[in-house]
Amino acid sequence: PIDEACIASPEDIRAWDGVSRCCSPECFRIDLNATAATPWNKSVAKVFVKDFIAAEVYQCRSEIKIERAFIAHLRTLKRRYERQRQTDAEIRRTTHNHAKDQRRHTLFQQRLKIAVNTAQLRKHVNVLRDLGPDGMSSDEPDPVDMGLGVRQYRISIMPWRSPALNSWLRVFDTTYRFSKFYLQEDDRGALPRVRTAILPNSARPQDYSSRRPVPGLPGNTYNPEWLRRLHPVELEDLHRRAEYSFIHDDELFK
DSSP, X not given: OOOGGGBOOHHHHHHOOSSSOSOOSTTOOBOTTSOTTSHHHHHHHHHHHHHHHHHTOSSOOOHXXXXXXXXXXXXXXXXXXXXXXXXXXXXXXXXXXXXXXXXXXXXXXXXXXXXXXXXXXXGGHXXXXXXXXXXXXXXXXXXXXXXXXXXXXXXXXXXXXXXXXXXXXXXXXXXXXXXXXXXXXXXXXXXXXXXXOOOGGGOOGGGBOOOOOOXXXXXXXXXXXXXXXXXXXXXXXHOOBSOOOXXXXXXXXX
């Protein structure tokens, strides 16, 4: 744990004249409640650099390099300090959100992998890459146990995505599952999760994703109903491209 005695208090910062060095090597105080770019932390960096060189422990004598290394370390300490001060509820929320983001990135990688490795899907690789992880739907663990022996996840509804795009993406998932379970072409990588769609008439407010849309995609990527609710400036900022044929080759289903 980071010792609170090494952290500058608000009183310390208010009492500083802003011109002299804010602290000394013997009474070293960093401000982990602010960024590394504050006047206090910039002054702390200067104190560290002078003391580092005076110690003559390391060969490096470049003040610029030493200061950069200290600032990078200060940012690391700040992240550690923020985690240290989190409540149990905040830690659970952070862990939950990280796991959700990780599942979304895994979903993107699975779809991209099957597109690259399947001849009938390969032509869609560029559009899939344009969507990226941010264009993938998140999911939440389903509290209802369906007795399948595996955990199920409810797919979050992304209001900006068109039904055509959603149907198009599901084919990548079906093909990926088929290659894993039936063809057993590659044992590496995570097994596909059981993801269940949420019917609009049974959706709860928390089932809707609040993440911003991915701009610069084909126009028919976006839900027409969602587009009608946008301000003209928001429409302009989408930078919609020409429509794309979200249709898969019949050969894929034979």
